[in-house]
Amino acid sequence: MKAVVIHAENDLRVEEMALPDAAPGPGEVQVRIRQGGICGSDLHYYQHGGFGVVRVKHAMVLGHEAAGVVAAVGAGVTSVQPGDHVAVNPSAPCGQCRYCLAGQAQHCLDMRFNGSAMRNPHVNGLFCETVTVAAARAVKAVAPLEMLAFAEPLAVCLHAARQAGSLQGQRVLVTGSGPIGALLVMVARHAGAREVVATDVADAPLAVMRRIGADLALNTRTDPESLAPFGVDKGHFDVVFEASGAGPALAGALAAARPGAVVVQVGIGNGDMSVPMNMVVAKEITLRGTFRFHAEFDWAVAFLASGAIDVRPLLTEVVPVAEAVRAFELAGDRGRAMKVQLGF
Amino acid sequence: MKAVVIHAENDLRVEEMALPDAAPGPGEVQVRIRQGGICGSDLHYYQHGGFGVVRVKHAMVLGHEAAGVVAAVGAGVTSVQPGDHVAVNPSAPCGQCRYCLAGQAQHCLDMRFNGSAMRNPHVNGLFCETVTVAAARAVKAVAPLEMLAFAEPLAVCLHAARQAGSLQGQRVLVTGSGPIGALLVMVARHAGAREVVATDVADAPLAVMRRIGADLALNTRTDPESLAPFGVDKGHFDVVFEASGAGPALAGALAAARPGAVVVQVGIGNGDMSVPMNMVVAKEITLRGTFRFHAEFDWAVAFLASGAIDVRPLLTEVVPVAEAVRAFELAGDRGRAMKVQLGF
């Protein structure tokens, strides 16, 4: 079967690999992948060979945003049957460590997460034609596969939203208007936010933000003072989602956040960030990290299937897998692309 | 009357000032100050002329940790009478702005806080022989005045503890072992923490930490790896109080904090801090600022009076006000001093 393999920085190849065993084992499901979304971390592997201390040390199949069709089910599986559309949950926690038993499976001490170089040897990803997974990881829905391939990044954003408490009635700022920022705008709207403002340093993604319902979309590069009015009287926003990983974005957000606000750090840049901690202290701001997701994967599938969250405006193009390198180049061009998917 | 006045960096003088009006107005209380504790921010005014963007722009009486004896009460005051021992609350919020009406008086838009250069003209402080304050700010207790002068920094620490939720049963790390760090150790013990570890870069304050009940007191300068064992399996501490304002202390604390931990930033350094945000994100840490106090001033007085929190081990020396400069020099010497008070 075909798979999209990262070998090193700037060395991405579409290769032939052996298929998994023909028959899934008990409790397992075999999925024919049809759609795979390219994520920012996939791009980091491609453009930089990794991020922070996570580096590609050997060839690894990329991909953790995928949807497909059930090809076969193992003994005892009743949740899906061949032909079902499923989103594939890339997260496989151990279910036994102290974090798993505390309801914090995203911090599992023995996590296997598809397409991640965090552990060694790396765990292969979902950008390949067929995968076999535990039945609970193949989440069924009656929905187009290109929408189901958004389940993973949407789950990330639903999990991020959860760090902020209820958003109903809240004033929300989203800094960074890439695919995650865009999904955060949608999630904030879905959760009943009263006002949603987005920022970025490029105009193209900001235009998308306006289309999907941001009340304001501000270019903080061309208009550096655009957030200043929100800083009056100690600040305006109740909740910030910082999705750029850029220090100046966080600094601007802290100035625009009201005392007691929650600032959820979603994006990761190069590890360290320079933070105006005097503002965090003087305004008693809660700056909270968010990492991946847990129960929210199933929520994401439900919201995509019901249409409660409509991600279609974010899909730029479905590129055939044979042109994976072109797809990655396109995904890395913020002037042209929001979300790019591979089609298998 | 005598007052301790800061004029500029390194220019501290004991001066004669006019007494306030002989008779307090309705609802007011006149207090003869007897004891005034020197705080880190007092030292910053003395050593650096301010901190961050807060600079001394004109002569200002210093001091916001003070206790004394009621000299006279205005019409309608029933809470105290002449002769009572009182701690003086230096915080005077407006009671009308949106933050005051939201129970967040520490963020008052029109705050008058004694001995602070945050507003212009500055608000004079409590290092003088007589002050007149609203009755609610003179909090009575049957307790020695040198203990009551700890009410303000203790209130700061009780407020900081509140940002962390319940500490009962929790494992707590305190980074920075100055007077605030020491009071945080006491507050954590008082709140039922299961384990309290303190760090610093100097041995003298660490010896005090051990005396007042820290389970461990680690010198991270002489033993840079001393916190490393707490970083195993993603971290150990449930709660951190960062009381040093130093970037490396925060970085070390983040490594030793478990996923989902709360890190309360109490200290302020020079404004910006370099933060390993990848750890904040990957461990979903809550990094929260804490600023001054509100209801906790009255709690502090109650705990000092009942003996539930015994601050006596922290008092280094009471220096006569005439020797204020010597007192400030002593207070600035971490090898010799924990808390230094002025005696009036």
Place this chain on the structure above:
Amino acid sequence: MKAVVIHAENDLRVEEMALPDAAPGPGEVQVRIRQGGICGSDLHYYQHGGFGVVRVKHAMVLGHEAAGVVAAVGAGVTSVQPGDHVAVNPSAPCGQCRYCLAGQAQHCLDMRFNGSAMRNPHVNGLFCETVTVAAARAVKAVAPLEMLAFAEPLAVCLHAARQAGSLQGQRVLVTGSGPIGALLVMVARHAGAREVVATDVADAPLAVMRRIGADLALNTRTDPESLAPFGVDKGHFDVVFEASGAGPALAGALAAARPGAVVVQVGIGNGDMSVPMNMVVAKEITLRGTFRFHAEFDWAVAFLASGAIDVRPLLTEVVPVAEAVRAFELAGDRGRAMKVQLGF
């Protein structure tokens, strides 16, 4: 001017009253009321002379759900101008007591709430042709007045939702499908609930629940076992809004709620309720009361104006004020009416 006055149980009259002063004072606004919604508590005054210990002791103008047109503004008022559509906030807390200063104005010790017999003498209500209120209580919006007259009950429901924390992704049960139950279904949907189930003992309101988006609407009188499947494995619902005030509804809800669920008690029956406290204990359920609203009034107006919450399916009929008695009879007939408004 005309006003709708309750004199005693079953004694409701449309009477002529003196107009308020022609000119509003500084900071005040005069509103010509056009639309007034009849609430459950209005019905209680009419049908029973009060509820619990709150009894009508003298003639009182009823009404606290009202919208109208600004007729005149006093000196210094800039938020509205004559001709503006406004919802009138019936809540006037003192702004000075300890609850007001703690951000809990709904518990004000000196509250004046329109059309309530809680204090003596009672505070007249809004079912009259002209009222004068503080400018902050006339909340402007570009929206039809019959929608703005829903601001008050919608605020009650937004406040109730806030007691439950974030509803995004949650499974929600609403027991009691009157106007408040219906608005709670809308609020839960607006806040991103994953599943919303409603119950009642009458079919007519359940049909409305289905129309406005409840996933299921169950008649627990005709089908007493309809909630039983939700009790399997210790329960299903994350959040319950109990809007009936009926003991059996609460008992059924507790059985269907999962361990750790939040049950918000919105309805009040006759004071005491028999509660299966063993379930509250064994499932560690949070049973929390909710009372009126505070900041949520402005949220409600915003959501009504933006169309984020569309209350039109709930309006049964606008009855001319001259026929107020007929309007109250209609409002009390659950087989025919959801929300009945008086038109002035």
Place this chain on the structure above:
Amino acid sequence: MKAVVIHAENDLRVEEMALPDAAPGPGEVQVRIRQGGICGSDLHYYQHGGFGVVRVKHAMVLGHEAAGVVAAVGAGVTSVQPGDHVAVNPSAPCGQCRYCLAGQAQHCLDMRFNGSAMRNPHVNGLFCETVTVAAARAVKAVAPLEMLAFAEPLAVCLHAARQAGSLQGQRVLVTGSGPIGALLVMVARHAGAREVVATDVADAPLAVMRRIGADLALNTRTDPESLAPFGVDKGHFDVVFEASGAGPALAGALAAARPGAVVVQVGIGNGDMSVPMNMVVAKEITLRGTFRFHAEFDWAVAFLASGAIDVRPLLTEVVPVAEAVRAFELAGDRGRAMKVQLGF
């Protein structure tokens, strides 16, 4: 070996039973029980044959508060060795169900809890000479065994306290002054409560409350108005622990609780309680159940061993197991007994 067996209401026998297998299996520990505390639920089995729907259906060894000495350890056990003092954790959740994986093991769908008739067949208890348990359930401490036998009820109270959030600085009311009420007073003090008031309908336990540090101990039978002053201005207490299971106690507590207070229901009476729900609603009170414990068992052992919580004033008498019936009669006499232990 000897065991204390309940056969039916009023039919308690000390019987000879077969010893467990001589050698503990891998990961197991064999404990020679020395001390067993009699709990209210043990008394309910003895006096009434059960409580609510939980009934003794066949002979069952009683007991879930026990401490002893390690007799032997199985392969791989390193946490304890023969001769160690241990408290025995009676709770054995499955570690696999959805509640266990959510950090809510106390709601385990397949819980085995010593000495409980909740499941059928019942799970035998710890009132016998030798038990074999998983190593994690034998919690070691250097402490007298009669203190370690308090670990279980203390864990219950620490878990209850956790439902209330931080108690530091809070005003706490404990209604019901039996052993659980007494431990709650200690736990509240340990957590830094500012004020602790206890109530009961009998004088003997109230005298104990005063000895262990309650600020006030009120007899609500002989002085029915004793809580009334706390109801002024909508209430006084921030937190209530209702440990009596009696409706009037809860009603009195609700009247004395301030708006927004947390009332933790710890005691269970006969299932249903009559609750003045209008107060829950109008004061927006959080009424929350608490059930058993989870991580808090280890905390309890730590606090007993360090002396942070000193339970010695609560131990009435250690009765030899041969006199178990006398011990139960004594434990049931509130005029004479607080906590009665069996000695093996």
